[in-house]
């Protein structure tokens with residue numbers, strides 16, 4: 453279980469996240485939605501320990517993470533795909549994915565590169581292609597695949613669909629959904645594409661200037677058109 457309680461996050465003197473509390477049961481999928489600059493990325497980075505200064509508690513299976521370096525959180529079962537993907541341009545897709553196998557993991561057994569390529573059929577066809585020869589969407593898929601290899605308990609994805617063609621967005625949505633359900637992997641997804649977020653998760657929180665203004669299921673969200681109109685540009 454991933455529990456975030458009374459989280460505050462700061463960059464220098466700017467107070468970005470205010471009193472965020474959020475719990476994800478094992479295998480749960482939660483989307484963080486909201487307009488640009490509302491704090492979605494900051495929330496994911498706070499959970500990973502990668503950037504903002506935080507106060508409050510972040511616990512994974514009861515163990516406090518807030519003081520731990522990102523690599524330790526990764527070993528404990530959290531994987532982050534940042535917005536900028538960070539695919540190595542001169543390594544092949546298979547080599548980029550294999551890199552994640554070098555990280556030690558305290559959680560379940562990592563998948564093999566072959567298993568990961570079976571999860572992502574599009575990447576299987578591109579396994580020997582170098583990073584710089586991939587489209588933005590293919591790079592994004594490779595970054596997600598690499599993050600899945602250590603078999604994390606919770607996968608954190610930062611706006612994976614940004615700037616991608618609709619076809620690859622659909623295929624990524626299918627694959628993430630399938631992996632989540634088959635492997636019982638938790639997902640915390642920062643996303644502006646509401647249709648994609650809905651496809652991949654069960655619940656959502658809406659952020660507005662660093663505060664949660666809505667938390668519930670997608671059905672509850674649909675029953676609340678005012679939230680949609682006020683906080684999301686649809």
Ligand SMILES: Nc1ncnc2c1ncn2[C@@H]1O[C@H](COP(=O)(O)OP(=O)(O)OP(=O)(O)O)[C@@H](O)[C@H]1O
Nearest residue numbers: 463466468486487488489490491492493494495642
């Ligand atoms: N490294 C940083 N230093 C200072 N301020 C930052 C930094 N990163 C983000 N911010 C500020 O924090 C606020 C929240 O940004 P964040 O990137 O978390 O929002 P977001 O909802 O993910 O937006 P987007 O969808 O545009 O990525 C914004 O006001 C942003 O300018």
